Amino acid sequence: MNKSSNIVYYGLAVLSLKGISLIMMPIVTRYLSVSDYGMLNFLVSIASMLSIILSFGLSELLYRFNDFEDKKRQHIFYKACLKIALFSAGICLTTSVFLVDFVMSVLPTQVSTKALSFLFINLGGSVVLSLPLAILRIHGEAKKYMLVAVSQGVLQAICTVLLLELGMGVDGVMLSGAIVVWLLLALLAFRYKTLLLTKLDSENVLTKEHSYYIFSITLASVFSYGLNGAENWFLVSFEGKETLAVYFIATQFALVASIAFEPFRLWWFPQRFNIYKSNQQKAADIPLYGLAYALVIVITMMTVGPYVIDLLLPKAYEVSKNILPWLCVVFFIKTVSELLNLGCYYKNNASAAPVINGISACLAVVLTYVSLKHFDLYTMLYALILVHAIRALLFLRISQSLVSLSYKYKYLILMFALLMAQTLLVSHHNEIAIIFFIVGTFLVLSFTIYQRKQLLLRLRG
Numbered sequence: 001m002n003k004s005s006n007i008v009y010y011g012l013a014v015l016s017l018k019g020i021s022l023i024m025m026p027i028v029t030r031y032l033s034v035s036d037y038g039m040l041n042f043l044v045s046i047a048s049m050l051s052i053i054l055s056f057g058l059s060e061l062l063y064r065f066n067d068f069e070d071k072k073r074q075h076i077f078y079k080a081c082l083k084i085a086l087f088s089a090g091i092c093l094t095t096s097v098f099l100v101d102f103v104m105s106v107l108p109t110q111v112s113t114k115a116l117s118f119l120f121i122n123l124g125g126s127v128v129l130s131l132p133l134a135i136l137r138i139h140g141e142a143k144k145y146m147l148v149a150v151s152q153g154v155l156q157a158i159c160t161v162l163l164l165e166l167g168m169g170v171d172g173v174m175l176s177g178a179i180v181v182w183l184l185l186a187l188l189a190f191r192y193k194t195l196l197l198t199k200l201d202s203e204n205v206l207t208k209e210h211s212y213y214i215f216s217i218t219l220a221s222v223f224s225y226g227l228n229g230a231e232n233w234f235l236v237s238f239e240g241k242e243t244l245a246v247y248f249i250a251t252q253f254a255l256v257a258s259i260a261f262e263p264f265r266l267w268w269f270p271q272r273f274n275i276y277k278s279n280q281q282k283a284a285d286i287p288l289y290g291l292a293y294a295l296v297i298v299i300t301m302m303t304v305g306p307y308v309i310d311l312l313l314p315k316a317y318e319v320s321k322n323i324l325p326w327l328c329v330v331f332f333i334k335t336v337s338e339l340l341n342l343g344c345y346y347k348n349n350a351s352a353a354p355v356i357n358g359i360s361a362c363l364a365v366v367l368t369y370v371s372l373k374h375f376d377l378y379t380m381l382y383a384l385i386l387v388h389a390i391r392a393l394l395f396l397r398i399s400q401s402l403v404s405l406s407y408k409y410k411y412l413i414l415m416f417a418l419l420m421a422q423t424l425l426v427s428h429h430n431e432i433a434i435i436f437f438i439v440g441t442f443l444v445l446s447f448t449i450y451q452r453k454q455l456l457l458r459l460r461g
Contacts, residue, residue, distance in 0.1 A: 009142035011263035013149035019259055020153040024160060025252055026312040028173065031164040034316050038241030039111055040170050041248035045232040046107075047119050049225050054088040055127050057217030059134040061210060063270050064345075078135060080206050085128045092124030108237045118174035125181035132188050137270050148184065156180045212351075219354035226361025227387060228334070231368045231380060238372040247377065249313065250323035253305045257331050260297045264290050265338070272342055276403070284405035287339035288412065294335045295415050299422050302328040303437040306426075325426045326381040332419055333388040336412075341395040343403030352398050360391040 029037055058081045065077070095103065096117045103116060136145040156176050163172025235244045268290060276283040305328075306321030313320075344352040367383035399405075425432050 006140060006142040007263045007267045009146045010266040013142075013146040014259050014262035014266070016146075016150040016153035019256075020157045022252060022256060022259070024157055025249070027161065028164070029249075029313055029317065032169060034245045035241045036170050038236065038243075038245035038248065039109075039115075040173060041244055041251075042109065042232060042236055042241070043111060043115055043119055043170070043174060045229050046116075047123055048229050050092075050123055051126060052221040052225055053218065054092065054123065055130060055218075056084055056088065057214045057221065058085055059130050060217045061214055062131070062134045062138060064213060064273070064350075065210060077206075078131070082128070082131055085131050088127045089124035092120045092127070096120035096124075108233060109241065112170055114171045115174040118171065118178045122174065122178040122181055125178065125185055129181055129185055129188070132191070137266065148188070152180055152184055155183070216350040216354050220350065220357045223354055223357030223361035227357070227364045227384070227391065230361070230365055231372075231384070234368050234372045234380075235377075239377070243377065246317055246319050247323060249309070249317045249320040250327055253301065253309065253320070253324050254327035254331055256305070257294070257297045257301045257328060261290075261294050261335065264293055268339075273346060276342060276346065281406060283342060284407050287342075288408060290339050291332075291335060291412065291415060294332055295419060298328045298332045298419065299437060302423060302426050303434065322427075323377070323381065325423050326378070326385065329419060329423055330381070330384050330388055332415075333385065333392050336392040337388070337395045340392070340407065341399045342405065343399035343401070344395055347402040352402070356391060356394045356398065359394070360387055363387050363390065 028040075032040065062078070062081060096119075100113055100117050100120070104111070104113060133145060133148065136142075136148070159176035159179055160173055163176055166172065168175065232244060232247075235247055268286065272283065275286070302325040305324045309321045309324070310318065341353070344350065344356070364384065364387040367387060368380050371380035371383050422436060425436055
């Protein structure tokens with residue numbers, strides 16, 4: 001199967017897994033109060049933070065160290081990673097039964113005890129589920145990956161609606177996720193029964209190099225949470241669940257941009273190291289194609305998103321449309337950090353990544369705290385943009401010092417100029433922004449059609 005077909009399948013997978021949750025958003029907001037919806041966002045934020053720690057960066061480990069000539073050794077490596085994931089799942093299940101009250105005592109706001117228990121059950125299954133999904137991506141089995149994602153998205157949507165109809169509220173939303181993830185794991189156990197039956201030999205499969213890589217990835221991800229999620233804790237502490245709910249709506253619409261970009265990310269990240277080894281210029285050009293794609297998505301979302309919010313959601317959430325453009329800017333700058341950082345993950349066991357993320361996370365936490373304590377939500381957004389810009393520059397500078405790639409910086413500068421122009425227009429002159437968007441869309445489509453063959457050849461190599 002060629003690469004362009006894989007990207008299409010990954011696109012369908014992401015659309016089902018994350019897109020259905022966005023379709024569910026106007027439904028869920030009618031079942032839950034603004035406060036309950038804020039609680040749901042806070043629970044999701046907790047899950048995001050804990051999954052970073054409990055997943056141990058195993059998926060990234062599989063991507064980086066997967067060049068086995070012997071298939072049996074490969075299976076043994078997979079089995080060793082699976083044992084760690086199952087250990088992590090055991091911690092989650094134990095916490096869901098015995099330690100929920102302790103976790104409740106350290107949270108900055110009150111949440112449902114049942115919902116928190118279901119969160120840990122869901123989290124344990126998700127940690128294990130990430131491994132077979134990573135293996136499917138490694139072997140280019142995009143169609144099978146899509147089928148798993150579609151199943152998860154559809155089943156969870158149906159289960160959520162049924163439980164909300166039964167009046168279970170936030171508890172029902174969290175329970176639906178737990179049910180579906182463990183059901184999928186039971187089905188995948190048959191698919192990977194050969195792997196499960198593989199015996200580990202006495203030789204230590206995971207080496208010190210693997211351990212250092214896991215540590216670096218996990219530490220980098222923990223720090224990254226300080227840039228993407230930690231603000232929820234400050235929002236719920238200083239502004240309350242209602243403000244958090246409004247912010248959550250804006251983040252969900254900004255997530256549409258991430259979803260639309262995900263097919264490229266799903267294809268590029270497992271392949272980038274191999275592409276760099278075979279063609280360094282291609283490794284420099286493809287990320288810029290990805291950023292151009294991300295820019296189109298971001299400008300579309302910041303221009304059209306506010307109208308969709310007015311159309312689909314209750315009036316209580318209308319403030320979200322003022323937040324959305326700035327979150328789109330954050331997403332684009334974050335994408336720059338993700339795509340122009342190959343050297344930081346290719347050399348020195350990815351040790352540069354946690355340092356950069358650590359510096360950025362500390363800065364983000366401090367500025368977020370000061371912004372919300374002494375100013376307002378919009379000051380926090382400007383602070384996040386500043387921090388992400390600093391992070392992107394650090395990644396680019398250090399990555400280039402480790403692995404020098406011939407990026408065409410003039411195109412990157414042009415992208416930022418277009419992004420800021422549209423952001424200011426959307427914020428202050430919405431009618432002009434619409435005209436600018438229509439003209440820009442026409443030009444992009446014309447260029448894409450004209451250069452279609454060259455772009456496909458470049459991607460396929």
